[in-house]
Amino acid sequence: MLRGISHDLRTPLTRLKLRVERMEDRAGRQQALSDIDQLDRMIGSTLRYLRDGSSRIDWEICDMSSLLQSICDDFWDTGAQIFFEGPERLEVECSADEMMRAISNLCDNGLKFGSRVTVTLRQEGGFAIVEVADDGPGIPAEMRDKVMEPYTKLGPARSEKGGYGLGLAITAEIVAGHRGELSLRDNHPRGLRVRVALPLHHDRS
Ligand SMILES: Nc1ncnc2c1ncn2[C@@H]1O[C@H](COP(=O)(O)OP(=O)(O)O)[C@@H](O)[C@H]1O
Ligand SMILES: [Mg+2]
Missing domain, CATH: 1.10.287 (Helix Hairpins)
Structure with a gap:
């Protein structure tokens, strides 16, 4: 089907x-x-x-800074309040298309449930840390595992906001395919902060 x-x-x-x-x-x-x-x-x-059965990743060396900047530029062009903060350049071995899809989903959510999104990038040891933070209502801690499952949408107040509840599930799958980690956290003073930790290099073993 x-x-x-x-x-x-x-x-x-x-x-x-x-x-x-x-x-x-x-x-x-x-x-x-x-x-x-x-x-x-x-x-x-x-x-x-x-x-x-699962997406095959086309590994390539990609500049995460310009990938994130171009995602932000595309949203910005549609009138969104979205900002990128990070180094000039940070090379990460990943599938650029899949990462583009994963991070775009997070930005899309941040702008849908909040009004302003900040995307940050930094290196921590062998990982690139990408964070997408918004100023929306956030997600209660006890619901965070649940929203990662396909077709989950929260509460009546939010459910009218389009979508099929697939975005986070797809993002989680892409991040897992890259042997990365995805976590949902509180943003301060309000909103959701989604953290993606991606290994800089693909372990071929
Ligand atoms: N940034 C966010 N702020 C608040 N709630 C969120 C955010 N991102 C996701 N959610 C909640 O998690 C649910 C699942 O998100 P997602 O999988 O992207 O599906 P969709 O965007 O299609 O509803 C959303 O319906 C919403 O209830
Ligand atoms: Mg979504």
């Missing part, structure tokens, strides 16, 4: 791409094409996931 849907999504997406390629506004066209490319890669990795 899901496989069929993912597959069929490609047809209108290809059509959309052809339309966008004819757009006059050059900057807008580039942005739209890069969004379409990202969607296409997400469909590709979903199909691969459904076929192989």
Whole structure:
């Protein structure tokens, strides 16, 4: 079922791409094409996931600073209050597409449940620490394990905010696939702070 849907999504997406390629506004066209490319890669990795059982990671050396900065730029372009703080450069061995997807999910949540998001990056020993903090209502400590499960959405006040309750589950799976750790914490003075610790190097053993 899901496989069929993912597959069929490609047809209108290809059509959309052809339309966008004819757009006059050059900057807008580039942005739209890069969004379409990202969607296409997400469909590709979903199909691969459904076929192989778990996503196969295409390991590459990626500059986490520019990856996070570009996620923030994309949200910023849609009018969001989102800020990146971190070093000029920090190389991490990971799948850039998957990490993009994982961190974008966290930013999406932060902006959906809060109004302002800060993404920070730092190195701690052999790990890159990425934190996504917001000023929303946060998640009560006793609910934190629960929200990581697929299709979990909290409370009536929040449930009207779209979504299928899959974002955190997908993010957790991507982080686990990278042998990283994901944890939900309180942000101060308010909100949620999601911490992702990623090994800088992929252990091939
Ligand atoms: N930053 C956040 N602040 C408050 N609640 C959150 C936040 N992120 C996630 N949640 C809660 O966890 C639930 C699951 O999140 P997620 O898996 O991303 O699903 P979705 O965004 O589709 O609802 C959300 O519905 C929400 O109740
Ligand atoms: Mg979400």
